Amino acid sequence: MDEGQIVEEARTWYRASWDPTLTVGEWFQRMYESGWGYPTWPERWGGKGLPTSMAKLVRAERRAVGALGPPSGIGPTLLAPMLFKHGTDEQCDRFLRGLAYRGDTTCQMLSEPDAGSDLAASRTAAVRDGEEWRITGTKVWTSNAAIVTYGMLLARTNWDVPKHRGLSFFLCPAQQPGVQPRPLKQMNGRAEFNLVHFDEAIVADADLLGGEGEGWPVTRTFLTYEKNSFNPAAHEGGPFGPVDLTMEAGELARRMADGTANPARGNRGVGRALTALVHDFDRADDPHVRQDMAVLHTRRAIMGYTNLRMRASSVPGLEGPISKLTVSDITRLQRDVGLGVQGAAGTLLGDDAPSAGFQEFALSSPATSIAGGTDQIQRNHLAEKVLGLPREPGSEQDRPFSQLPHGASTWG
Numbered sequence: 001m002d003e004g005q006i007v008e009e010a011r012t013w014y015r016a017s018w019d020p021t022l023t024v025g026e027w028f029q030r031m032y033e034s035g036w037g038y039p040t041w042p043e044r045w046g047g048k049g050l051p052t053s054m055a056k057l058v059r060a061e062r063r064a065v066g067a068l069g070p071p072s073g074i075g076p077t078l079l080a081p082m083l084f085k086h087g088t089d090e091q092c093d094r095f096l097r098g099l100a101y102r103g104d105t106t107c108q109m110l111s112e113p114d115a116g117s118d119l120a121a122s123r124t125a126a127v128r129d130g131e132e133w134r135i136t137g138t139k140v141w142t143s144n145a146a147i148v149t150y151g152m153l154l155a156r157t158n159w160d161v162p163k164h165r166g167l168s169f170f171l172c173p174a175q176q177p178g179v180q181p182r183p184l185k186q187m188n189g190r191a192e193f194n195l196v197h198f199d200e201a202i203v204a205d206a207d208l209l210g211g212e213g214e215g216w217p218v219t220r221t222f223l224t225y226e227k228n229s230f231n232p233a234a235h236e237g238g239p240f241g242p243v244d245l246t247m248e249a250g251e252l253a254r255r256m257a258d259g260t261a262n263p264a265r266g267n268r269g270v271g272r273a274l275t276a277l278v279h280d281f282d283r284a285d286d287p288h289v290r291q292d293m294a295v296l297h298t299r300r301a302i303m304g305y306t307n308l309r310m311r312a313s314s315v316p317g318l319e320g321p322i323s324k325l326t327v328s329d330i331t332r333l334q335r336d337v338g339l340g341v342q343g344a345a346g347t348l349l350g351d352d353a354p355s356a357g358f359q360e361f362a363l364s365s366p367a368t369s370i371a372g373g374t375d376q377i378q379r380n381h382l383a384e385k386v387l388g389l390p391r392e393p394g395s396e397q398d399r400p401f402s403q404l405p406h407g408a409s410t411w412g
């Protein structure tokens with residue numbers, strides 16, 4: 001089918017099928033069963049098997065009729081491709097329907113106090129107990145652990161083999177007594193992260209993804225798609241996070257459109273806020289500020305082209321790390337220019353600040369170069385994969401994990 005036919009089909013379907021009086025759950029299910037909600041998903045799993053570049057066209061048809069988009073977030077953008085690659089048919093059917101229309105949400109339970117960049121050093125233990133696994137250990141920086149349905153959990157199931165080979169990947173129910181999230185207060189005033197203690201938490205064997213000891217290949221798929229999940233264009237445009245499935249779909253669409261559901265956070269709108277600050281503080285003619293604004297404009301344009309390349313391929317490639325590094329650079333420069341033009345007023349917060357939104361962005365800015373793999377790790381990746389530089393030497397590859405030294409953590 002060519003582009004024109006796809007657009008025509010999507011238009012016809014959305015015009016005939018969008019009904020704002022359906023509940024959110026009914027509308028999500030209708031989209032899943034038609035394949036038009038997530039058109040890049042395979043046809044047998046609620047999609048149309050279309051290339052990523054076409055998803056944008058379908059989205060435009062949905063927006064044109066004012067229809068609510070399907071759930072966004074790391075479930076559809078990150079877990080779904082992991083399921084396509086590593087899940088059994090039963091897992092794909094159950095988890096994809098859960099994400100698409102039953103209100104399931106997920107989080108990442110990978111980083112640990114002594115294993116962040118080096119995820120293969122995870123020490124959270126999973127021990128088989130009949131048809132279940134018992135999980136014991138600690139994860140950290142776990143965003144949204146207190147509110148999601150289940151976490152994507154990396155755990156060690158074998159301590160007597162080299163570190164990459166003793167790992168398994170689970171979809172662990174997050175709301176159970178054995179999973180205890182403790183919120184961590186951030187310097188921007190919010191508390192989205194958690195330190196999560198697992199004390200004999202239970203996961204069914206049916207929720208082991210990729211098989212016992214196959215946790216590292218699954219994690220590599222996770223890492224491939226994770227960077228993509230930072231790209232706003234990768235999301236279908238519906239609500240992030242838990243949602244009331246019994247609400248009228250039209251009502252949620254209206255709230256999404258006016259910004260009262262899922263208020264924009266992160267870097268959205270920062271460019272406009274920065275331009276306003278430059279004018280408000282009368283610095284638009286300052287040659288240094290003009291030079292910085294020109295650099296920002298150029299980097300954003302380059303990133304736009306990189307994102308187009310990323311969207312043109314169905315599997316995220318090395319554009320992911322490049323794009324992530326560029327976002328880190330842009331974020332730092334925006335923060336520095338914005339705080340610089342404000343001078344002493346840049347230290348104010350909340351209602352006292354010239355731009356409360358910008359100040360919150362500035363306080364949140366370090367997260368960009370850490371979350372989803374630090375800048376240094378992205379550069380290592382590019383050095384090895386693009387420049388062909390040798391990997392760092394290590395004696396860890398062949399030794400059983402139980403024989404490796406490990407750092408003493410200061411986390412409680």
Ligand SMILES: Cc1cc2nc3c(=O)[nH]c(=O)nc-3n(C[C@H](O)[C@H](O)[C@H](O)COP(=O)(O)OP(=O)(O)OC[C@H]3O[C@@H](n4cnc5c(N)ncnc54)[C@H](O)[C@@H]3O)c2cc1C
Nearest residue numbers: 108109110111116117141142143367370371372373374376
């Ligand atoms: C906003 C945000 C959200 C997050 N959400 C989650 C989440 O939901 N779930 C989750 O599991 N984790 C999450 N994280 C954790 C994040 O993935 C880790 O913080 C990150 O991978 C770095 O790990 P670390 O903090 O242990 O630092 P470390 O790995 O200890 O690194 C410390 C420093 O050493 C450098 N370094 C480490 N190894 C190398 C190397 N080989 N070469 C060069 N430099 C190196 C790093 O770049 C860094 O500067 C989140 C983090 C942030 C900021």
